Amino acid sequence: MMPITRSDLEILLDSPDRTDYVVSAFADLTVKDGFRHFAETNLANIARQAGLALSEAEARQVLDEHLRPILRAVDQADPAARGLAAFSAPGRGLFHTVELHFPVEDRVVIDEEPFVLPLLERWYGDPSYLVALVDSHELHLFEAHSGHAEHVAGLNKEVPTEIQRDKPRFTYKKRFNDAWHERQQQLTNDEFLKGVAGIISEHYRSVPFTGLILLGQSSTTAAVRRLLHKEAASAVVLEHPQSMRPGPKAQDVEDDVSRAMEQWKASERSRLLGELEQRWSRGHxxxxxxxxxxxxxxxxxxxxxxxxxxxxxxxxxxxxxxxxxxxxxxxxxxxxxxxxxxxxxxxxxxxxxxxxxxxxxxxxxxxxxxxxxxxxxxxxxxxxxxxxxxxxxxxxxxxx
Ligand SMILES: [Zn+2]
Missing domain, CATH: 3.30.1330.30 (Ribosomal protein L30/S12)
Incomplete structure (x- = not known):
């Protein structure tokens, strides 16, 4: 069992009469010694310690009411999840859980507001991008996060879409299939770029990405950007010149995308630090x-x-x-x-x-x-x- 530290328990000791607490809990759901749900027992113990610090029996009872649904959520969490964040405040009708794909330490925070910093840090520290590599004939769409790019969809102007769908390297999702199902003929330039923009916009809306990255010749990415739905167009964080390899293999393209992302991240860091240095020196x-x-x-x-x-x-x-x-x-x-x-x-x-x-x-x-x-x-x-x-x-x- 992990030792309980004072920092585990951020209690509002200055307002012990207040019953409108929010309990925020983070549960480690990774398997340890063959057992996954240490988290449930651990959280209950941490919360009991927190309860002892509350001065009134009523407050302790309230804590129990907050905690029960949290422990149930931990018990019923998706086996694939590595962690769970749960926020409970029955008094204001709040109960919210977030399944996490990254590990967290067991932790209970009792405060007037939900403690969401670990989620915010993850959101900003490990942003996920939708990356489109496009030229006048071909589109490859990737989801990129944690330094890895995964191919999720593709489109080729010359190849009838019925055939493309059967190629293993194209992973079509159902909604794209429906749109292109009846098409057997080759696409015109306009149709192709509209199709590209449609697939990008649709995919951007389906997953909460931090931003959108367009790679390709600048004339092509500019044309695609104009055709995107407004929401996707406003999310473009980078347009970067990148040539399509002849007959690209998925792995090659993934490597190109990862390299472009790494270069961009490094240049973002030096841009920010350079800008700060300049403003610090001028006090401006x-x-x-x-x-x-x-x-x-x-x-x-x-x-x-x-x-x-x-x-x-x-x-x-x-x-x-x-x-x-x-x-x-x-x-x-x-x-x-x-x-x-x-x-x-x-x-x-x-x-x-x-x-x-x-x-x-x-x-x-x-x-x-x-x-x-x-x-x-x-x-x-x-x-x-x-x-x-x-x-x-x-x-x-x-x-x-
Ligand atoms: Zn004031």
């Missing part, structure tokens, strides 16, 4: 540290947010006006309201997630001895589109 359009970054987000000024490897950040939120601060503070400086403690990194990522304009990058150390590139700004910085005392036309500061 940059927010440093959790407080300034939260200010910028709440005023709609943050465009790109860059986290270093250390994302432990204590913050607070005003219970009256809702303003968020990047430091623990007892009283709101704006309205004098009482504040509660929050995880500042989670607040930053969550606000950025809501504001489509702000993107988040996690710059971990390339190796363990490397320096934390964000140390001079206490772990987080933001590139801004305007200095303080600015708000977007027609909008007030976002309090949300």
């Amino acid at each position: 359009l940059v927010a440093n540290g959790p407080t300034e970054v939260l200010d910028a987000l709440q005023q709609g000024r943050a465009v790109e947010i860059v986290f270093g490897p250390d994302r432990t950040m204590a913050g607070s939120r005003c219970g009256s006006c809702g303003y968020r601060f990047g430091v623990p503070t007892a009283e709101c400086v704006y309205c004098g309201g009482r504040t509660s403690s929050v995880d500042a990194a989670q607040e930053i990522m969550r606000m950025a997630l809501r504001q489509r304009i702000a993107t988040v990058h996690l710059l971990d150390r390339p190796d363990r001895r490397a320096e934390d590139p964000l140390r001079r700004s206490n772990g987080v910085a933001a590139l801004l589109r305007a200095e303080a005392n600015w708000s977007p036309p027609g909008e007030g500061p976002e309090a949300g």
